[in-house]
Amino acid sequence: MLINPLRYDTIFEKTELHLLLSEYQDGLCPICNTSLNDATLKELDHNPTVFELKEQVFRAIQIRNGYDPLDMRLTNQKLTKIISTSRRVLEEIIKNILSTQMFIRSLHKKCHSTIDRSLGQQEKDFLKRAKGIISKDIYDRLVEFRKLIKSIIKGHRIISIAQSKAISSRRQEQQLNSSDDFIN
Numbered sequence: 001m002l003i004n005p006l007r008y009d010t011i012f013e014k015t016e017l018h019l020l021l022s023e024y025q026d027g028l029c030p031i032c033n034t035s036l037n038d039a040t041l042k043e044l045d046h047n048p049t050v051f052e053l054k055e056q057v058f059r060a061i062q063i064r065n066g067y068d069p070l071d072m073r074l075t076n077q078k079l080t081k082i083i084s085t086s087r088r089v090l091e092e093i094i095k096n097i098l099s100t101q102m103f104i105r106s107l108h109k110k111c112h113s114t115i116d117r118s119l120g121q122q123e124k125d126f127l128k129r130a131k132g133i134i135s136k137d138i139y140d141r142l143v144e145f146r147k148l149i150k151s152i153i154k155g156h157r158i159i160s161i162a163q164s165k166a167i168s169s170r171r172q173e174q175q176l177n178s179s180d181d182f183i184n
């Protein structure tokens with residue numbers, strides 16, 4: 001079970017999370033490798049990307065339905081099965097994937113928007129590929145299904161176990177240091 005010690009639902013806590021993640025990343029943005037310290041505009045980013053996570057979710061659903069997970073060919077029948085997955089099962093699959101693999105990174109806002117654009121393109125390409133194969137009705141449901149996966153992923157604001165350990169030990173150090181200051 002992963003616990004987010006920072007509960008970054010508020011602006012202050014989000015800022016704090018950026019600070020701590022930036023320390024964890026040695027003060028660097030992993031995209032452009034330059035300093036994050038002076039940046040006023042930052043974004044939190046999922047790693048793996050939401051698009052990669054969607055692919056993993058699809059593979060997991062394929063396994064559940066007895067399809068070869070490595071066979072990424074799209075057929076009407078396969079997609080109909082995939083998009084009929086219940087929300088409960090979908091949430092379970094996503095939680096399993098995220099609990100073992102998800103990391104959050106702090107990025108410059110401009111670096112994040114570059115990634116966002118290329119992810120948007122990957123999603124468009126995927127949907128375009130599907131559109132040529134499946135019926136209009138299934139296509140519309142597929143688009144909604146992909147949006148649902150994304151919203152469930154974004155709803156899981158968790159950080160990895162390694163990150164939360166590193167962050168809490170840093171917090172303890174900081175608290176120790178500040179209490180030293182107080183005594184001196």
Ligand SMILES: [Zn+2]
Binds near residue numbers: 030031033107108111
């Ligand atoms: Zn950057």
